[in-house]
Amino acid sequence: MAKKDLLGGALWEAYSKKVAARMDNPTNRGELTAADAKKLHGKLVVADHGAESCGDAVRLYWVVDPKTHVIKAARFKSFGCGTAIASSDMMAELCMGKTVDAASRITNIDVERALRDSPDVPAVPPQKMHCSVMAYDVIKKAVALYKGVDIRSLETETIVCECGRVSLGTIVDAIRLNDLKTVADITHYTKAGGFCKSCIEPGGHEKRQHYLVDILRDTRAAMEKEKLHQQMETQDFGSMTLVRKLKAVEQVFREDLRPMLAADGGDVELVDLKEEGGVWQVFIEYKGACAGCPSAGTNTLSAIESHLKQKLGDNIKVVPS
Amino acid sequence: MDRIYLDNNATTITDPMVKQAMEPYFCEKYGNPNSLHSFGTEVHPDLRVAMNRLYKGLGAAEDDDILITGCATESNNTVLKGVYFDLIKNGEKNHIITTSVEHPCVANTCRFLENQGAQVTFLPVNKDARVEAEDVRHAITEKTALVSVMWANNETGIIFSIKEIARVCREKGVLFHTDAVQAIGKVKVDVQDAGVDFLSLSAHKFHGPKGIGALFIRRGLKLPPLLHGGEQMSGKRAGTLNTAGIVGMGLALELAVDNLNYEATEVRRLRDKLEDGLLKLKDVMVIGRRELRVPNTVFISVRGVEGEALLWDLNKNGIAASTGSACASESLEASPVIAAIGAGSELSHTGIRLSLSRFTTEGEIDRAVKAFTEAVGRLRAVSSSY
Numbered sequence: 047m048a049k050k051d052l053l054g055g056a057l058w059e060a061y062s063k064k065v066a067a068r069m070d071n072p073t074n075r076g077e078l079t080a081a082d083a084k085k086l087h088g089k090l091v092v093a094d095h096g097a098e099s100c101g102d103a104v105r106l107y108w109v110v111d112p113k114t115h116v117i118k119a120a121r122f123k124s125f126g127c128g129t130a131i132a133s134s135d136m137m138a139e140l141c142m143g144k145t146v147d148a149a150s151r152i153t154n155i156d157v158e159r160a161l162r163d164s165p166d167v168p169a170v171p172p173q174k175m176h177c178s179v180m181a182y183d184v185i186k187k188a189v190a191l192y193k194g195v196d197i198r199s200l201e202t203e204t205i206v207c208e209c210g211r212v213s214l215g216t217i218v219d220a221i222r223l224n225d226l227k228t229v230a231d232i233t234h235y236t237k238a239g240g241f242c243k244s245c246i247e248p249g250g251h252e253k254r255q256h257y258l259v260d261i262l263r264d265t266r267a268a269m270e271k272e273k274l275h276q277q278m279e280t281q282d283f284g285s286m287t288l289v290r291k292l293k294a295v296e297q298v299f300r301e302d303l304r305p306m307l308a309a310d311g312g313d314v315e316l317v318d319l320k321e322e323g324g325v326w327q328v329f330i331e332y333k334g335a336c337a338g339c340p341s342a343g344t345n346t347l348s349a350i351e352s353h354l355k356q357k358l359g360d361n362i363k364v365v366p367s
Numbered sequence: 368m369d370r371i372y373l374d375n376n377a378t379t380i381t382d383p384m385v386k387q388a389m390e391p392y393f394c395e396k397y398g399n400p401n402s403l404h405s406f407g408t409e410v411h412p413d414l415r416v417a418m419n420r421l422y423k424g425l426g427a428a429e430d431d432d433i434l435i436t437g438c439a440t441e442s443n444n445t446v447l448k449g450v451y452f453d454l455i456k457n458g459e460k461n462h463i464i465t466t467s468v469e470h471p472c473v474a475n476t477c478r479f480l481e482n483q484g485a486q487v488t489f490l491p492v493n494k495d496a497r498v499e500a501e502d503v504r505h506a507i508t509e510k511t512a513l514v515s516v517m518w519a520n521n522e523t524g525i526i527f528s529i530k531e532i533a534r535v536c537r538e539k540g541v542l543f544h545t546d547a548v549q550a551i552g553k554v555k556v557d558v559q560d561a562g563v564d565f566l567s568l569s570a571h572k573f574h575g576p577k578g579i580g581a582l583f584i585r586r587g588l589k590l591p592p593l594l595h596g597g598e599q600m601s602g603k604r605a606g607t608l609n610t611a612g613i614v615g616m617g618l619a620l621e622l623a624v625d626n627l628n629y630e631a632t633e634v635r636r637l638r639d640k641l642e643d644g645l646l647k648l649k650d651v652m653v654i655g656r657r658e659l660r661v662p663n664t665v666f667i668s669v670r671g672v673e674g675e676a677l678l679w680d681l682n683k684n685g686i687a688a689s690t691g692s693a694c695a696s697e698s699l700e701a702s703p704v705i706a707a708i709g710a711g712s713e714l715s716h717t718g719i720r721l722s723l724s725r726f727t728t729e730g731e732i733d734r735a736v737k738a739f740t741e742a743v744g745r746l747r748a749v750s751s752s753y
């Protein structure tokens with residue numbers, strides 16, 4: 047990586063020859079009109095995606111045969127950089143002759159692949175991948191318009207990586223099943239984050255709703271919690287290591303006791319954990335409303351203790367400090 | 368096809384006279400100026416001439432410092448980090464004021480210092496794409512250590528009122544630094560007249576060589592070195608002196624100052640001709656009033672045409688320009704300047720910068736106007752938003 051990256055890329059040199067050629071002469075540029083549609087005995091569809099303020103916008107025109115649902119003509123117009131124009135041109139070409147349903151499966155990666163000069167060399171540099179290859183979204187809009195349905199009905203899952211169309215569900219499953227620990231692992235297993243890299247963490251080319259770093263952290267945390275729960279269920283308190291014991295007690299505090307007391311404006315903190323004569327003493331300190339509450343030494347205390355016993359076993363005694 | 372270079376705010380052609388003046392220091396006078404033998408000492412007279420040219424060119428006094436650095440980036444880092452180490456880290460002060468349109472070498476250094484605990488105010492620009500002295504005055508607090516405002520903006524060519532800002536800083540007892548990279552050779556830059564404390568420049572922006580710059584430090588002021596090492600530059604900036612670079616920068620500055628009148632008349636005339644030619648296009652907008660700009664720069668927004676696409680077409684016709692469009696860079700943040708002057712956000716990706724130099728010819732300008740007009744025509748025909 048280092049040597050190749052130090053001088054920075056010559057951006058335009060990373061464009062394939064096909065991209066350059068289509069930028070110079072986009073063969074499918076232009077509009078289709080109602081008159082064109084009539085001539086072809088088809089239905090005109092005009093879909094827009096993107097915005098000038100985001101740097102890229104594209105308009106896709108189709109004439110679709112209403113009987114066979116085959117796209118008989120496709121054209122585009124685009125506000126965007128060279129790769130946006132070239133990829134829109136390729137997108138229009140890929141739509142041509144396909145049924146609307148088949149076209150709806152065209153992804154940004156398909157467009158990018160079609161623009162490659164050789165199969166293993168990307169047609170555009172990574173930072174151009176998402177911002178300027180916008181096929182999927184505008185096609186989806188065209189499909190929704192053609193079918194007369196709400197676009198949201200076509201979207202069944204939350205997409206995290208737009209370039210590779212990798213969903214949140216896929217990523218979470220991959221993390222869980224393969225015990226993935228890094229973003230690089232996620233990219234390796236799912237391809238998510240391998241293209242424009244916007245979805246890896248905030249601060250990329252584009253703001254995203256979900257980032258891989260957060261998904262990884264949250265999923266790992268959930269996995270950790272489940273493991274603890276599982277251990278608490280299968281392992282008895284007395285035979286846990288000290289660290290595990292502490293974690294188990296903390297978890298009961300965090301998940302049950304503190305929320306319970308918080309309802310009355312109170313709070314409690316775990317201060318220490320010590321064994322004495324086979325009994326585990328849980329030292330606590332009251333906070334908030336509990337601190338001066340008359341029942342803190344009686345009812346509340348016994349409620350806390352019985353809850354801990356129920357969760358962790360009988361050899362527990364709660365000691366307020 | 369002859370190429371036409373209209374990207375002189377990025378870098379400039381080295382003046383052939385400068386190149387010639389530098390030549391002896393590679394294979395003949397290659398000694399290290401710090402050496403005691405004749406190879407070392409023989410370059411001293413030439414270095415003194417170069418230093419005299421730098422002092423004269425900036426209007427500096429004998430007891431001011433002009434440190435030779437590797438580039439303006441280094442000069443700017445030296446000031447910002449030096450002030451941080453001297454005044455902020457020890458808790459005496461905590462605040463730096465700069466603008467939201469500085470070059471990344473100021474902006475990112477400030478962000479770094481923010482992470483180290485400094486407070487940084489990034490003043491937004493007004494409708495004229497400027498920050499005024501009064502804006503600075505209002506931002507200064509008792510804890511302000513340094514104000515850093517560029518002399519001229521690299522994208523728009525807008526000139527800031529450095530003299531007034533310097534006066535406000537002096538009144539308030541705050542140090543003042545200016546990044547004058549885009550002002551040198553375009554407008555008169557006189558450190559005493561302007562009353563600045565620190566000033567940065569880079570030789571390659573005024574027909575000098577790349578890899579050499581300077582930092583003016585007013586007499587009596589001290590900065591800890593950014594580069595520690597030997598005794599070069601009285602220990603204020605270590606590293607073996609770049610003799611060829613220093614000689615080249617000295618001559619380049621002298622030539623730049625000598626040509627200021629040409630810049631103000633002929634370069635300005637060509638720039639205005641270019642600008643007028645482009646303004647014949649419909650739905651275009653030039654950023655910043657002409658009288659507020661350096662004579663060589665025009666930053667134009669073309670509705671319906673994305674900046675990088677236009678650059679592509681210009682390049683095909685041999686014309687080199689530059690874009691503020693984020694599409695051409697790593698991040699998608701749009702140009703802060705276009706946003707700041709209150710232009711619609713749909714224009715934020717449409718900026719093209721054309722920057723001339725004293726080497727630009729009338730024929731080049733005519734060809735550029737023609738190529739630009741054709742490119743806009745072609746791209747608007749493809750555009751979904753025009």
Ligand SMILES: Cc1ncc(COP(=O)(O)O)c(C=O)c1O
Pocket residue numbers: 376377438439440441470472517519520521546548549569571580
């Ligand atoms: C305003 C401004 N400051 C600083 C710099 C940095 O100059 P250098 O890259 O030579 O350090 C530039 C160059 O683009 C500039 O335009």
